[in-house]
Amino acid sequence: MNTKSLVSIDDLNTDEMVSILDLAEEFEKQPSQALLEGKVIATLFFEPSTRTRLSFESAISRLGGKIVGFTDASSSSVTKGETLNDTILTVNNYCDLIVMRHPIEGSARLASEIADVPVVNAGDGANQHPTQTLLDLYSIRKTQGRLDKLNIFLVGDLKYGRTVHSLLMAMSRWNTTFNFISPEELRMPVEYKLYLDKLGLKYYEHSDFTDIINEADIIYMTRVQKERFSDSMEYEKVKNVYVLRNHMLRETKENMRILHPLPRVNEIHKDVDVNSKSYYFQQALNGVYTRQAIITRLLNLK
């Protein structure tokens, strides 16, 4: 990698992305490797994100590394008014790599400029969450056997959904066709559509969740959150429209897989879980292999 930190998915060129996915594949075959023995990894979670933290800590533990850190800002010196600058300069002394989750956008980029050790962005507000994007790519490649010429359906909150924006940007490198299914208020922002236009990639927008999904190779579901609506009546109207149920999958492609960044609330009905096309829990497991790959790559251990 050119950069020693992973802050934004755009920091990686296509070869570097593919190379991380290949390395993640190696970790899937052999998850326990003592590559981080004697190394200390700091996990700084300025806001709680149990799922992401456990995934990182599982990845680090399987590599034999030790973990220091905090799980939310109230248990750190931030509550005493310490700046991010000072926290990073201090923690920098104690570890070989920093994994950081922070509610403020751009905080990870700033941390990577302050720290001498590599910084992995585990989510900076609504901005970037590159390890999520890489595990999504890994899951897509693993289930479809390739990344190019796929038809990807993004469903739910496409306006504020950080994960779908990053996934769109990443998948746009591989001749992807996109279908956007969302309520009117939560449509894909125009800047992303302009970007696809510029690349000459096809995309289609739908406000109804219909049998159009029969064309999908991947259905990527996201949560429609109540707090995104200025008018709560509007939320009540749409909250049950974008729910995936088992019977809707009958005519979908055999090899189609359903992804979701988790946690889900009700947007994927529980009856889908038994369907072999559901993949979101395996997707979470893939996150461990992908994070193993990212950490070892940033530390030049693989």
Next chain:
Amino acid sequence: MKEPKQLSVSAIENGTVIDHIPASSLFKVIQILGLDKISNQITFGTNLESKKLGRKAIIKLAGIFFEDDDINRIALVAPEAKLNIIRGYEVVEKSVVKVPDQIIGIAKCVNPKCITNFESVTTRFKVISKKNVALKCHYCEKITDQEHMVIL
């Protein structure tokens, strides 16, 4: 031959004249170039009539010559500014400001959740559009457009 224009401010022997500054941006230009902190002789004129800008401002700086990188910093607030380099009371060179590829400092990121609005960090932007100036924040990656631009 056009009729010689009546100058509202006196000529300088050597230095730079920055013309076609929108009158409303004069003090921002002064601030960006740090003109309030130097001891050279400087003449300002503002609210001068201009066909193009309505009301324009002009700055005459005795004994000062700018590097391109320095002067281009004013492009955000005075995109149509013109420079006249004066030597021996003669205009020896004319140029226009160009919007640079990168803006460091000067502008504020429009995103209230950006780290640059929380910690003391110098803002940094990549210029993604020069015509209708649009800046992409190096930190939060959000776009600040001309309409929402606030000069620090």
